[in-house]
Amino acid sequence: MPRVETVIVGAGQAGLALSRALTRLGRGHVVLERGRVGERWRSERWDSLALLTPNWLSRLPGAPEHADPDGFLRREELVSYLERYARSFGAPVHEGVTVLRVSPGFRVETDAGTWWADNVVVASGACDVPVLPAAAAAAPVPGLHAAAYRNPAALPDGAILVVGAGPSGQQIALELRRAGREVLLSAGRHVRMPRRYRGRDAFAWLEEIGQLATTIDEMPDAAAARRAPSFPLDGRGGGEDLDLGVLARAGVRLAGRLTGFRGDHALFADDLVENARAADASMRKLLARFDAAGGGPPEEVADVSVEPGPASADLAGFGAIVWATGYRREYPWLDVDVLDADGEIAHKRGVTEEPGVYTIGMRFLHRRDSHFIGGVGRDATFIAEHIAARCGERRRRTASLPAAA
Numbered sequence: 001m002p003r004v005e006t007v008i009v010g011a012g013q014a015g016l017a018l019s020r021a022l023t024r025l026g027r028g029h030v031v032l033e034r035g036r037v038g039e040r041w042r043s044e045r046w047d048s049l050a051l052l053t054p055n056w057l058s059r060l061p062g063a064p065e066h067a068d069p070d071g072f073l074r075r076e077e078l079v080s081y082l083e084r085y086a087r088s089f090g091a092p093v094h095e096g097v098t099v100l101r102v103s104p105g106f107r108v109e110t111d112a113g114t115w116w117a118d119n120v121v122v123a124s125g126a127c128d129v130p131v132l133p134a135a136a137a138a139a140p141v142p143g144l145h146a147a148a149y150r151n152p153a154a155l156p157d158g159a160i161l162v163v164g165a166g167p168s169g170q171q172i173a174l175e176l177r178r179a180g181r182e183v184l185l186s187a188g189r190h191v192r193m194p195r196r197y198r199g200r201d202a203f204a205w206l207e208e209i210g211q212l213a214t215t216i217d218e219m220p221d222a223a224a225a226r227r228a229p230s231f232p233l234d235g236r237g238g239g240e241d242l243d244l245g246v247l248a249r250a251g252v253r254l255a256g257r258l259t260g261f262r263g264d265h266a267l268f269a270d271d272l273v274e275n276a277r278a279a280d281a282s283m284r285k286l287l288a289r290f291d292a293a294g295g296g297p298p299e300e301v302a303d304v305s306v307e308p309g310p311a312s313a314d315l316a317g318f319g320a321i322v323w324a325t326g327y328r329r330e331y332p333w334l335d336v337d338v339l340d341a342d343g344e345i346a347h348k349r350g351v352t353e354e355p356g357v358y359t360i361g362m363r364f365l366h367r368r369d370s371h372f373i374g375g376v377g378r379d380a381t382f383i384a385e386h387i388a389a390r391c392g393e394r395r396r397r398t399a400s401l402p403a404a405a
Contacts, residue, residue, distance in 0.1 A: 004030050006119040006387055007108045011037045011093045014361025015123035016082060017060055017376045019091045021384035027391070031091060031123075032110060034098040038082035040125060041075055044147040048175060049075040050235030052167060053372055054201050060085050061377035070201065072235030078373075103335045106356060118394070119387050122334065122345060122359040126371050127327040133163075136323060138261045143321035146172060152179035158319030159183065161266060163258050165190040165275075169324030170232040170242050176322075177250045184313055185247060186268060188257035192279040193231040195241045197290055198299045202233065205290040212369040219364075226364045244276055245304040255309035265312045272309035280304055350383050355390065358383050 006022060008015045011033035022029045033039060051058055051073045055066035058073055063085055066073070073081065086093055094112070101109040108115040130145035142156065146168040149155075152175060162173040165187035173185045193202045206212050219225040234240040244254055256272040280303045291298045329344055338345050338352040345359045346352060349366045352359070360379050361371060369375030 002113070003116040004028055005117065005391055006030075006121060007032060007102075007106070007115055007117040008121045008123050009099050009102075010123035010125060010361070011082075011086065011091070011095070012040060012123065012125055012361065013038075013060060013082060013373045014125065014371075014376045014380070015121070016086055016091055016093075017380035018121060018123060018360055018383060019086075019093075020060075020062055020089050021377075021380040022387065023089050023091070025384055025388050027384065027388055029092065030115065031093045032097045032099055032108075033093055033095050036095050037086050037093060038079045040127065041079050041082070044127070045075050046146075046149050046172065046175075047075070047151045048236060049171075051078065051373070052231070052233045052235055053203055053374070054235075054239070056374070057203055057207075057369070058373040060373060061380065063088070072239055099333050101333050101335055106336070117356075118391060119356045119358065120336075121383065121387075122331070122357075123361050124329075124331075125361050126329070126363045128329045129327060130323075131326045131328050132323050133258075133325055135258060135260045136321075139321055140261060140264045141315050141318045141321055143323055146322060146324040147327075149322055152176050152181055155181075155322075156319035158317050161186065161313070161315065161318055161321045162324060163321060164188070164324030164326070165232065165244070166324060166326070167230050167232045167234075167242075169322075170244075170247060171234055171236075172322055172324060173247055173252050174234075174242065174250055177247070177252050182253075183251075184253045184255060184266075184318075185244075186255050186258040186266070187244060187272060187275055187309075188269075189229065189275055190279050191229045191231055192243045192283045192304065193233060193286065194283075194301055195233055195239050197287060197301070198294060198296070200294075201239065202231065205286075205293070209289050209293050211286075212367065212372075212375070214368045215366055216364045222364070226362075243279075243304055244306055245302075248306060254306055255313065262312070264316050265314055267312050268309055270308065270311065272306055276304045276306045350379055351386055358387070 006029035008031040011031045015031050019031050055071050056069040097110050097112045099110050106117045106120045130147045159182035161184045162169050163186045173183050177183045216222050232242050234242040255268040257269040259267045259269050338354045338357050340346040350358050350360050363371045
């Protein structure tokens with residue numbers, strides 16, 4: 001059984017950034033990937049996807065600048081980018097290797113053999129297991145999670161119910177409507193942000209006010225901060241506005257939060273107007289901070305105006321439901337004591353209380369941008385240096401032991 005200093009589980013942007021940091025420190029490691037480099041971007045994202053973040057926020061450490069810093073990488077461009085990045089420093093990636101069990105020691109069992117490691121880093125990402133609400137079991141028409149959605153033509157004929165008003169739900173609803181499909185969007189709690197404000201991208205303003213650099217230690221409720229909704233922005237078409245008003249003008253019908261099904265009918269809460277107003281209110285607080293940082297007069301951004309949604313909708317004639325209802329993490333293969341009561345990896349800046357076990361690429365791992373492609377580098381450097389220090393200390397302790405008689 002081969003022995004290696006560190007095993008990294010996952011060859012997405014986080015695992016590759018850590019691999020480069022360890023390579024620069026001369027630390028031995030392997031990266032085990034169940035599919036190919038960037039597998040989730042290949043197999044769990046729809047065809048037309050473009051990153052929400054502009055290219056200047058989507059640069060991995062040591063990689064050259066993107067040709068268009070203010071553009072937005074499309075899915076296939078990002079996959080190529082990750083492949084080139086792995087080749088640029090000879091990342092020791094083992095593709096097509098599924099980790100079956102990590103046990104104390106650390107014995108890393110896979111479907112391609114077993115490694116012994118001094119350290120294990122979980123880099124399997126924040127979007128691990130698609131979540132379906134309990135109500136999905138009673139749905140009268142077929143459904144699929146947004147992770148399985150590819151394009152409008154791949155869905156059955158008929159109208160489509162999209163559940164969820166985060167970035168995925170709003171982007172998919174708009175794409176379906178532009179393809180000529182009848183679309184009903186169920187919108188629960190969500191947030192809103194214009195793509196550009198006063199001539200600058202929203203993320204440029206967030207960077208300006210220090211929002212992206214906020215650390216989890218500064219948040220009054222860390223768990224709530226990690227669960228906060230993401231801004232429904234769109235990188236397609238060079239970056240587009242996306243909100244319930246945009247969808248309504250495109251012809252998407254809107255309803256409140258889905259509460260369940262009765263026969264062929266979907267049932268909705270009477271909260272559509274309330275949710276839209278709350279999204280506008282939270283947006284205006286941020287816009288006021290942008291104005292304070294940038295000086296000058298504010299730009300007019302109209303509130304989203306929506307009518308109360310229907311209490312129910314007859315789904316006869318609907319072809320499918322797209323569940324844009326988020327993800328959770330699950331680690332059935334991780335047989336070491338690092339999980340909290342909610343099944344999440346308990347850590348401080350990616351370092352767990354089990355010496356030698358780390359995680360990277362999680363939302364708000366340390367800073368608000370920790371899960372951004374351009375944000376994982378700081379965490380990668382920190383964790384790589386922690387691993388190097390830990391392994392150096394272990395060698396010093398071993399060297400100081402008396403020789404066997």
